[in-house]
Amino acid sequence: MNAPTHPDHLLPQLKLRDVPQALIEALKARFADRCSTALVVREQHGRDESSFAAPPPAAVVFAESTADVADAVRLAAQYAVPVIPFGVGTSLEGHLLAVQGGISVDVSRMNKVLSINAEDLTVTVQPGVTRKQLNEEVKSTGLFFPIDPGADATLGGMSATRASGTNAVRYGTMRENVLALEIVTAAGDVIRTGTRAKKSSAGYDLTRLMVGSEGTLGVITEVTVKLYPLPEAISAAICSFPSIEAAVRTTIQIIQLGVPIARVELIDSNTVRMVNAHSKLGLREEPMLLMEFHGSPGSVKEQAETVQEIAADLGGNAFEWASTPEERTRLWTARHNAYFAAIQSRPGCRAISTDTCVPISRLADCLLDSVSEADASGIPYFLVGHVGDGNFHFGYLIDPDKPEEREVAEGLNHKLVNRALSLEGTCTGEHGIGLHKMDFLVSETGGGAVDMMRTIKRALDPQNIMNPGKIFRL
Amino acid sequence: MNAPTHPDHLLPQLKLRDVPQALIEALKARFADRCSTALVVREQHGRDESSFAAPPPAAVVFAESTADVADAVRLAAQYAVPVIPFGVGTSLEGHLLAVQGGISVDVSRMNKVLSINAEDLTVTVQPGVTRKQLNEEVKSTGLFFPIDPGADATLGGMSATRASGTNAVRYGTMRENVLALEIVTAAGDVIRTGTRAKKSSAGYDLTRLMVGSEGTLGVITEVTVKLYPLPEAISAAICSFPSIEAAVRTTIQIIQLGVPIARVELIDSNTVRMVNAHSKLGLREEPMLLMEFHGSPGSVKEQAETVQEIAADLGGNAFEWASTPEERTRLWTARHNAYFAAIQSRPGCRAISTDTCVPISRLADCLLDSVSEADASGIPYFLVGHVGDGNFHFGYLIDPDKPEEREVAEGLNHKLVNRALSLEGTCTGEHGIGLHKMDFLVSETGGGAVDMMRTIKRALDPQNIMNPGKIFRL
Numbered sequence: 001m002n003a004p005t006h007p008d009h010l011l012p013q014l015k016l017r018d019v020p021q022a023l024i025e026a027l028k029a030r031f032a033d034r035c036s037t038a039l040v041v042r043e044q045h046g047r048d049e050s051s052f053a054a055p056p057p058a059a060v061v062f063a064e065s066t067a068d069v070a071d072a073v074r075l076a077a078q079y080a081v082p083v084i085p086f087g088v089g090t091s092l093e094g095h096l097l098a099v100q101g102g103i104s105v106d107v108s109r110m111n112k113v114l115s116i117n118a119e120d121l122t123v124t125v126q127p128g129v130t131r132k133q134l135n136e137e138v139k140s141t142g143l144f145f146p147i148d149p150g151a152d153a154t155l156g157g158m159s160a161t162r163a164s165g166t167n168a169v170r171y172g173t174m175r176e177n178v179l180a181l182e183i184v185t186a187a188g189d190v191i192r193t194g195t196r197a198k199k200s201s202a203g204y205d206l207t208r209l210m211v212g213s214e215g216t217l218g219v220i221t222e223v224t225v226k227l228y229p230l231p232e233a234i235s236a237a238i239c240s241f242p243s244i245e246a247a248v249r250t251t252i253q254i255i256q257l258g259v260p261i262a263r264v265e266l267i268d269s270n271t272v273r274m275v276n277a278h279s280k281l282g283l284r285e286e287p288m289l290l291m292e293f294h295g296s297p298g299s300v301k302e303q304a305e306t307v308q309e310i311a312a313d314l315g316g317n318a319f320e321w322a323s324t325p326e327e328r329t330r331l332w333t334a335r336h337n338a339y340f341a342a343i344q345s346r347p348g349c350r351a352i353s354t355d356t357c358v359p360i361s362r363l364a365d366c367l368l369d370s371v372s373e374a375d376a377s378g379i380p381y382f383l384v385g386h387v388g389d390g391n392f393h394f395g396y397l398i399d400p401d402k403p404e405e406r407e408v409a410e411g412l413n414h415k416l417v418n419r420a421l422s423l424e425g426t427c428t429g430e431h432g433i434g435l436h437k438m439d440f441l442v443s444e445t446g447g448g449a450v451d452m453m454r455t456i457k458r459a460l461d462p463q464n465i466m467n468p469g470k471i472f473r474l
Numbered sequence: 475m476n477a478p479t480h481p482d483h484l485l486p487q488l489k490l491r492d493v494p495q496a497l498i499e500a501l502k503a504r505f506a507d508r509c510s511t512a513l514v515v516r517e518q519h520g521r522d523e524s525s526f527a528a529p530p531p532a533a534v535v536f537a538e539s540t541a542d543v544a545d546a547v548r549l550a551a552q553y554a555v556p557v558i559p560f561g562v563g564t565s566l567e568g569h570l571l572a573v574q575g576g577i578s579v580d581v582s583r584m585n586k587v588l589s590i591n592a593e594d595l596t597v598t599v600q601p602g603v604t605r606k607q608l609n610e611e612v613k614s615t616g617l618f619f620p621i622d623p624g625a626d627a628t629l630g631g632m633s634a635t636r637a638s639g640t641n642a643v644r645y646g647t648m649r650e651n652v653l654a655l656e657i658v659t660a661a662g663d664v665i666r667t668g669t670r671a672k673k674s675s676a677g678y679d680l681t682r683l684m685v686g687s688e689g690t691l692g693v694i695t696e697v698t699v700k701l702y703p704l705p706e707a708i709s710a711a712i713c714s715f716p717s718i719e720a721a722v723r724t725t726i727q728i729i730q731l732g733v734p735i736a737r738v739e740l741i742d743s744n745t746v747r748m749v750n751a752h753s754k755l756g757l758r759e760e761p762m763l764l765m766e767f768h769g770s771p772g773s774v775k776e777q778a779e780t781v782q783e784i785a786a787d788l789g790g791n792a793f794e795w796a797s798t799p800e801e802r803t804r805l806w807t808a809r810h811n812a813y814f815a816a817i818q819s820r821p822g823c824r825a826i827s828t829d830t831c832v833p834i835s836r837l838a839d840c841l842l843d844s845v846s847e848a849d850a851s852g853i854p855y856f857l858v859g860h861v862g863d864g865n866f867h868f869g870y871l872i873d874p875d876k877p878e879e880r881e882v883a884e885g886l887n888h889k890l891v892n893r894a895l896s897l898e899g900t901c902t903g904e905h906g907i908g909l910h911k912m913d914f915l916v917s918e919t920g921g922g923a924v925d926m927m928r929t930i931k932r933a934l935d936p937q938n939i940m941n942p943g944k945i946f947r948l
Binding site for chain 2: 117119120122161162164172175176185189190191196197198200201203205206211213217228229252255296298357358360362390421425428429432440446448452455458459471
């Protein structure tokens, strides 16, 4: 780990700013051994799950409290040095890379669940709490936190990228589930947005301005989210289809009928093959929907019957049910490991992941043409999707030593994004803009909206020190 | 209608700015008879359902297109003159008052449903479309728009105040239901926020920054919202309780159990009496929950059984069911007319309406003490509430000729808000800050958050012409 992990893709955005030695000394004075300049630590904090590379940050501060974060930001602000918040490093679009230099503020030690308000279905946590940890800690209350982006990300990071995942079709995304935040601003001040009330019309919705701002407007130091009663009954099923189209059309009908399905995931036959190899499953190697139903026993039964009818009409094969928690866990683990299964299927490869999301009626139009293009390209790929939300991911598995493969993959992604935008969709359903989709953002929203974002950024962070170089060029 | 409607409460916030004759002439040149300076028109546009008064705007422009709005704003910006968007005038906190002078831009003629995308459960409308009109126009698709603030408000106005109402407990508020907006900025530019995709991580959430911004950041000229399949089965019921406490505790249990109830409204015995008199109903004059269940027949039955059990345990009297659409409409009309019924119960009175919202577990604590205080004050009042969300409204019925009554009512509201804030709630669940709750906003969020709002406002509207004098003092 002595070099950036992904040296294959150096960034044009690199504009390193100076980090004065005086700042490093001030940080060491304030944080002692919780400020590290060791190369291995810096490098660990200078990358994420994306395929980009940049020099690591000049120092890493391990914050243990809001006051720590505020002091680190205040010191950095004194020297106009960039600050990059870091959770557990699972972001996918280069959010954590120090493309303009600066310091990383690691909040993973701020991992306390601060207050569980079971009777209000809310919980307040420090930003370093991960979703699995949270679910472990609230288990005894009979409640759970549904947002599930696959990776065991932190609540701070999930808020910052407006994450979602498999349960979003039923429970919404971080946008709908964050009630309140504590934020350290670019000046190092601490503010609170929102309350524990379920709704409010009290002024600008700063909570939702911060959710999805990718660390560019402040550091999240506390998160209050909604919890949900564990469903009385849960049932999971898989269903294979003769074609992706049949699986997608089934999904569209499920959503249009208003079935409150909790999860409906598409896995293409490539992915099934990879997952079978990786997780030792014997799934039928055909396009597949992986579904989950939550509710009362009666409601789960009703939902499942409706869905089975729709699937049968469209050529879906007999459902296979997984009703025990163990069977369900095995299926979902396989789903969540799809990425790693895919990577293993082509040793040494990297995955370039797409993230378009379109209105549900456009899903087939968007997906099927893109599948044809991917098939024609000759690049191996996998395809998984939160199709109930119109969101899916191609992972193009490229050989990093072959720049022409990257070029082909980027070309496929370009076509896909343009198609999604022409179908009134978005270039990113849940991964964020980061370093890679700035131009897509302009195509999607128009220059005026991006200018408005820039204006807000400049006003709230006049020195441009909060995770600079992400979302848009300033 | 030759004088401001509510001359009883002149505003300390008045800071009239000059509206140059040159602007009026430019507007007349551009809009001809769609720019009115007639006193009666101006006065109609210089008030809302609040009890505040201010001199009317200098002119009213009747916009028929986004281009009209953009031109009006651009002209106003040239002269640094305030612009106040106007829908149908149902806001409750003085949002529409020209407290700094300026012009009113009436968008009520922009009342076209632009595109119904039934298969995606979305619809795009001009801002002057009202919620009832919208539901009429989408009826044939088998879909409906659930947000129901009582008044037949416009979608533009509902977006601007982040409205909600009776169905929010199940379907969320405008915060959760607006997908995308078109906005005319303070510079007169037209931008788009959001897409028709159900979710997105594409940059700052400008949609939700605009939702609830009360016209202070731009004029909403197009709104895309979610629709929902009309429930297969709908059932409404009323249940009387021996005390407000019993009704509230029933509500708390319903929510904590996760029953997906569509509506659960509290009506106190005062209100029942007023509604009986006004709507010629024979409801038992006791505290009452008015409920509605949506879903499949099986699910509705299940929900109703659960709720009946809870209510019975807490002393609720036998349910009365209203299963025909006519009966339901009669009940909900009575609920929506509660405000007018109350006003009629004390001829010549005005209602001062409160709007606190607290976490559900705090509802009894917040409500019961406030009821005692209201009872002790001697001021007649009514009490209704979207209690499933922890949101309720006292309406203190004051004699406008008796300033001491206003003072007592304001004192009651003050105590109530402070109580709600101490219980981690908000001063406004759905009405907005407007003119009246600026100090409450500071108490609720802290000065730092309000400073951040001000910074955003100054950046996006440097001349402070977009509905100035609302939400915070600049």
